[in-house]
Each structure stands twice: as C-alpha cells, then as structure tokens.
Amino acid sequence: MMSPIMDWDGVDVDQFGKSSLRIRHRAPETDLFSDAQLAKLIEQAPRKNYHVETMEKRDDGSVKRREGETGEASGQDALNAVKNGSIWYLILHPEEIDPRYGDLVDQIYREMADHVPGFKVAWRKISILISSPKINVGYHCDVPGQTLWQVRGVKKVYVYPVKPPFLHQANLEKIIMKEANEISLPYEPSFDDEATVYDLQPGEMLHWPLNAPHRICNHDCLNVSFTTEHGTADTRRSYVVNYANGVLRRSLGLKKLSQHDSGLAYWTKFGVASAYRLSGMEQKRSRGFDIDFKVDPSQPRGIRDIEAYELKK
C-alpha cells in the first residue's frame, strides 16, 4: 500500500466531524477498483456479503426498492449490467476476499488518527458501492460515523444540517431503535436551499457530521465508490442518549428531551437504554429479503424478473 492515501494539505482538521469536509485521496491510483478487480469481488462475494438492488417506480408514482441476485452472470457480465442498466451492488467485507481492502481501511484510519486531534475509533468497516448512471440514493441519515470515497465517475451529494426540520430528534430515535428504516426520513424539496452540495469527483472523499441527512444523484456514468463507517466513544454516547430518549418518549410520553451526553444525565440514560434492550422490548425486525430478479446484461435495466423467494440474513 502506498503511503499516505489522503492529502491533508490545507484541511481544517478542527472541522472534522463538525461540518462536511471534502478531502483529496489517492484510492483511484490503486488497482483495487479496476473492472477486473470488481468482477472478482462480485463473483467471489458470499451471498451474505452482497446486495444487488434496483428502484422501481410504481404506477402511483411511489418507488419500491427491489433486491436481486447475481445468478449465472459472470462478474464482468454483472459489471456490464451495472454500466448499462439501473442497478447497484453493495459489497460488504471485501477484505474477506482480498486482504488489501483491510490494509486500505487500516491505513485510512491510521491517517485520520494521526491528523485529527483526539480521533480514536473503537471499530470501523469498509463497503464497496458500484452503481449505474443516474442512480439516486434518497434522503436519509446513517447511525454510525460515515465517509464516502469517490473512485470512478461523479456523483452529486447533498448534505443537510443535523437539526429540525431536516432531522427531528424523534425520527433519529426511531432509526436508532430500529423502528424505522433509515430511508424513511421525511424530505421536502425546500430543504435543498440549506444543503451543502458537492459534485464529488474521483479522488475526493466527503466526511459529514454524525447523523447528517444526505442524498445522492449519480451523474450519467458508472460510479464506483466505497464507504467507511466507524464508531468512537463520542458516537457511542450519542447513540446511547438518543436511544434512551426514544425509550423515555415512548414510556413516559416526554416531549422535550436533552441530547446532552455527559455527567449524571448520561449515566442515567445509559441505564435506561441498557434496561430497555435487556428487557427484550427492542423491536426485533426480521432481516429477510425478497429476492425477485437476476442480474442480466442483455436486459435494458440490467435485470430479469424471477419468482420471488425469501433470503434470510
């Protein structure tokens, strides 16, 4: 692995995690994201470690997210389906197939720890996203700390403030308590007036504040990106406080709840969150998926419908 991977010149490290920050990187110079390498990942990813998905517009204008499988397509066929169709692949744990992805994520977090005062992660992971031209990822927020690394193609990224009306505390609590899917966050077109908007180019990454809502529109080209996710003592405290606030909002009907995360108030909320989780009252959502298409580069959207079956994850 070459060193260093990130270009820290001129980066305002005091803003790391406080406002959205675009930093240049050299991942496109590695051979970890070539067609041959991506085809290998698609072919070798065990079923539990990949999603291939599409969005389908229904007659009433609403959209439905569909899950599929690679089926008999070779890795290169699948890539061709992504290039010409309307689908995306998410490859989880690529380091299980090729340890160089593990080296990459190790190096990234080593550099962040070296440059950002006090930044220390408890865990981190890398996932690879290969998506068709013009694919959109709708308005949502993620629970862990997140960074998006652009390697091939260009995407427009809208990042919104972490406060109402963009993100209501109660909606974040629902996502953290797994009562709501992260893609069910309410969105209004007028929110865009307050968004910070980037055309993210190959060799640029974007790191935004914890839980910041965002949405993404691919330009008219194949996009290859990866995400890194991490947890720190701070993100853990924020998770615990929001979780406990969710419990208190439900059990006591409280409306005004502080997101303050230190001292006695924190430890009280730590107790509330732990008790609730231990009581088994946490929503146990089944993580099953209906698989209803196979990847097929000969079809216009890159998919062929099959009889649906359930995949337990």
Ligand SMILES: [Fe+2]
């Ligand atoms: Fe996201």
